[in-house]
Amino acid sequence: MTDTKKEHTRGRPRCFDRSAAVKTALSLFRQKGYDGVGVAELSQALGIKPPSLYAAFGNKHGLFVEAVRTYAAEEGKFIGEAVGGANSLEEAVTNLLIAAAEAFCRCKDQPGCLILDGTRNCMDSNARATTEEMRQETKTFLKKAFSRHSSRDTGEMADYVLIAMTGLSGAARQGEKREVLLGAARRFAAAILQEEDSQ
Amino acid sequence: MTDTKKEHTRGRPRCFDRSAAVKTALSLFRQKGYDGVGVAELSQALGIKPPSLYAAFGNKHGLFVEAVRTYAAEEGKFIGEAVGGANSLEEAVTNLLIAAAEAFCRCKDQPGCLILDGTRNCMDSNARATTEEMRQETKTFLKKAFSRHSSRDTGEMADYVLIAMTGLSGAARQGEKREVLLGAARRFAAAILQEEDSQ
DNA sequence: CTTTTTTTGTATCGGTCACTAAATAACTCC
DNA sequence: GGAGTTATTTAGTGACCGATACAAAAAAAG
Structure with a gap:
């Protein structure tokens, strides 16, 4: 104003x-x-x-x-793109996790996700709150986006995807190679692909 | 000597x-x-x-x-126990991931895994090397343990499990509740259960 | 011009970091 | 007892932390 x-x-x-x-x-x-x-x-x-x-x-x-x-706004665009272009919950999760694995190892001098790992073990509570707020917003966004494809509890699905992304980000920070991250992302997605009560 | x-x-x-x-x-x-x-x-x-x-x-x-x-030596015992008592690769992975989820939220004032998250964003290269060495030892142990149940490339299976555990540890540190961690652990394991070329 | 506003660099604040020199205290050996 | 050894405390090191008081500099407004 x-x-x-x-x-x-x-x-x-x-x-x-x-x-x-x-x-x-x-x-x-x-x-x-x-x-x-x-x-x-x-x-x-x-x-x-x-x-x-x-x-x-x-x-x-x-x-x-x-x-x-x-x-x-810039590095997080892949989330909306991966989920928005999907025609099913399984496709959304698969696209998202694979895109996350790619994104987290693209810049080799700064791997991983700033939101998920930028304030880990951080002593500044304000900084932690800043990333945690963004993480919660992402979770809410995913829950809503997933609900377009499923009548299941998409909240726990959003939880699962974020925990998987946390693993991918942490592994990227440890220096794991792109192929390893992609292999894990595919397995993370496979767990959803086998669940059959999608619609 | x-x-x-x-x-x-x-x-x-x-x-x-x-x-x-x-x-x-x-x-x-x-x-x-x-x-x-x-x-x-x-x-x-x-x-x-x-x-x-x-x-x-x-x-x-x-x-x-x-x-x-x-x-x-003390908090990491669950790894050997979960893997040692299993009669298949799928059972070993399932036991391990569920046990990890339980272990990472047992002590509520100190959630997560010291090896996987204790030196994240740490400036001391010696401290990072200490946890990374332990992480590699765990990966090697899992690879060998998994190979008792499978002729597959158990190295990538060990990679997958460690990345999943990294996600569980990070989520525990973020304050995710036990049920959420256990749900994610079951899904992480389900991705392996559906793979059929185990033996 | 002068006045007002905002940004700039200089120099530094108190606090905390990991770490240690030096003296003392508590024990064993002789 | 004294000598030797080890652990203790007091007190402090220099380096770095986030943040700032202050005055000079650079612009617009009158």
């Missing part, structure tokens, strides 16, 4: 590209997790000094929130 | 129970992960001062190594 985007009417203009800074920060968070990246490291990677970072994003967590939103 | 256990022949005797200290440290590491527990916190929980900890264990990583060994 007030000002969603400051148009910079007066005062010294910002010396760095704000959205590019978010993407750089996102890359670092994906590599090392929230606790693994320091404000000093972030500032240096962004080519600015810590006070500029705090002026632009409030604090480290504020920058993380924007990075997570960018991540969900 | 030299001295595996110092019998304390001379000098001031230790004022604390060394193996009890390892168990206390293990509990903290399970709760917070390696990076989440500090030497000061460990010392206070053990009722000693940091120099006593360093005198007894060398450094934080030395204490972690002993904690991991204790964990593997």
Whole structure:
């Protein structure tokens, strides 16, 4: 209602590209997790000094929130695509898990999922809440999407898929190769394919 | 070959129970992960001062190594039991995954698996190497155990089971309830049950 | 121009990290 | 007893953590 985007009417203009800074920060968070990246490291990677970072994003967590939103909007597209283009629950789950396995090992310097693993063992409760909120949103989305294809309890199906994705993300972070992840994803999906009470 | 256990022949005797200290440290590491527990916190929980900890264990990583060994010897027994008592590959996998789901949510204040999640996003490469070494040993053990029941490539089966367990551990750490974990474990096992070329 | 607003860099804050030098305390051996 | 050995404590190291006070710099508004 007030000002969603400051148009910079007066005062010294910002010396760095704000959205590019978010993407750089996102890359670092994906590599090392929230606790693994320091404000000093972030500032240096962004080519600015810590006070500029705090002026632009409030604090480290504020920058993380924007990075997570960018991540969900860009790297998370495969979720909607895999589920939306499916004609059955089994196809949706299969597409999703295979796409997740592919996505989690695409960038080899930052494997796994930021939402599922970016704040694991993290001491900052705000950062954990940020990823957990996104995880719950994903679960809700999957539950609704699955319900288009089935009258079953799609909540437990969403739980299952997210736990499988957690395994794939964790394995990717451990360095497991693409073929191994894909093999596991196919087995995870096969467990659903054999269930026959789909409609 | 030299001295595996110092019998304390001379000098001031230790004022604390060394193996009890390892168990206390293990509990903290399970709760917070390696990076989440500090030497000061460990010392206070053990009722000693940091120099006593360093005198007894060398450094934080030395204490972690002993904690991991204790964990593997006690909390990891279910792996051998689940696999050893099985009469088929399918039964071994099913027993193992269900037992893992139970184990990962048994202690509600320290859910998940120390080996699989204790050093995630950890900055200490030695600590990561310690858990990764244990993970590889487990994979090798499972591969051999599975090969007693199948002529298939049991290496990829061990990979699959470990990735599934990684998902269960991560979900347990996120606070997923026992029933959810057990449901996912049954589905993970069902994917193997349907594969028919077991023997 | 001056005033106002916003961003910038310099320098630093208090706190925590893993770790340790040095002195003392408690034990065995002689 | 004294000598030797080991564990203990006190006190503190330098490095890093997230976050900031302050003033100079750079823009728009009057």
